[in-house]
Amino acid sequence: MAEIDELLQTVREEEGGRAMTGETAGPFLSREEVANKIKDHHTLIAKIREDYGTHIDHEATRHNIDPHLIAAIIAKESRGKPRAGSRAGARGLMQLMGPTAKEHGVTDLYDPQQNIMGGSAELARLIKAFGSEDKALAAYNFGWGNMRKFEAGQRELPRETQEYVPVVLGVRDLSLPPEPEPPAEDKAPPIIRALLNRAQGTTTDRDRTIMQTLQSDPEVE
DSSP, X not given: OHHHHHHHHOOOBOTTSOBSSOOTTSSSOOTTTTXXXXXXXXXXXXXXXXXXXXXXXXXXXXXXXXXXHHHHHHHHHHXXXXXXXXXXXXXXXXXXXXXXXXXXXXXXXXXXXXXXHHHHHHHHXXXXXXXXXXXXXXXXXXXXXXXXXXXXXSSOOOHHHXXXXXXXXXXHHHHSOOOOOOOXXXXXXXXXXXXXXXXXXOOOHXXXXXXXXXXXXXXXX
């Protein structure tokens, strides 16, 4: 995948200086270290968007968060399987725990619409609380209280969380639509461009000015 090479060269720095991609001085693994996992989970995005895109876009708009980030979390948490579960008790597409689900009004953890509703609401709350996507994702995986203890120097991030953040961000970034190509530079001399535009019936004010200048220039006669 060609895009991965560019992605792995990207250095995303949050305001304040902590590396979002996990440089040596940062708390997360590097994109290079998790490149294969980024590729693997990104292959799930098209199906996730096909199955749950309407719910994802609705909640993204509702909470003003990136729909591509929600889809990337679903890929990492459950691989798009609505009945996924963990030994810790997390359930559904976004792997909600019971108390968190209850806080956000989720009554059926296995219902895709409800699970995405609850997971997106929790993500939005964490982004607001922690101030950046990388910290919010770490808290989503590690737990709100544990992340506060990490910030206070009282706990270390587990390997799972060190990996989780760059994988989710990497999948999200690969899912973003490509930047539009800038228009090709027009290297034709102005007079040639003016004549071509006139022939095509697309004469601009600038073209008219050029033509008038030439017609009034005695050296041109």
